[in-house]
Amino acid sequence: MASLPSLSYISATDLIRLRPSSKLAIVDVRDEGLRSDLGHIAGSWNFERDNFSEKLPALMGKLEGQEAVVLHCGKSQHSGPACANKLVEHLATLLSKKEIEAAPQVYILEKGFTGWASAGYPVCTCGEAFCEGC
Numbered sequence: 291m292a293s294l295p296s297l298s299y300i301s302a303t304d305l306i307r308l309r310p311s312s313k314l315a316i317v318d319v320r321d322e323g324l325r326s327d328l329g330h331i332a333g334s335w336n337f338e339r340d341n342f343s344e345k346l347p348a349l350m351g352k353l354e355g356q357e358a359v360v361l362h363c364g365k366s367q368h369s370g371p372a373c374a375n376k377l378v379e380h381l382a383t384l385l386s387k388k389e390i391e392a393a394p395q396v397y398i399l400e401k402g403f404t405g406w407a408s409a410g411y412p413v414c415t416c417g418e419a420f421c422e423g424c
Contacts, residue, residue: 294385294393295394295396296378296396297374297378297398298395298397299366299397299399299400300397300398300399300400302400302401302405302409305360306411312358313356313357314356314358314360315335315353315358315359315394316331316333316334316362316399317334317335317336317359317360317361317362317373318330318335318336318337318362318403319336319339319342319361319362319363319369320336320338320339320363320369321338322336324364326417329414329415330413330421331412331413331414331421332413332414332421333414333421333423334414335349335352335419335420335421336420339363339369339372339373342373342376346377349377350380350384350390357394357395358394358395358396360397360398361373361374361377361397361398361399362402362406363402364402364403365401365402365404365405366398366399366401366402367402370398370402374397377396378396381394
C-alpha cells in the first residue's frame, strides 16, 4: 500500500540545500499581479489560490516524477497552507483510488515569498507562469 502524503514546513535555507539534488517543484499560489509586480522564486510555477482546486489536474500533470513540492504565498500564513492542504487531500484521494502509485512530499515554505526575498535568495521577474529559472 502506498504511504499517505504528508505535509510539513521547510525553511528557505533548507529549500536551497535540497533544490539542486532532488526532483522538486515550487508552486506560487499568489495572484499573477503580485507575482509580476514583486517577482517570484526562480523556477517556480504559478497556480493561483483563487482557482487552485480547479487547476489541481493540471498541477498533477506537472508534478509527475517530482519527489517533493513546495507551496507558498506571500508569507505562507493563509493561502499557501490552505492550498497545500487541498493538494494533500487530492493526493490522498488519488492514492486511495489507485490513480497514482506514490505522492510527492508536500512542503509549505516558511515565511513565504517575503522571507525568501528578504533572505536574498534568487528572485525572478520574467512574468511567466511556468518560470524556467531566470
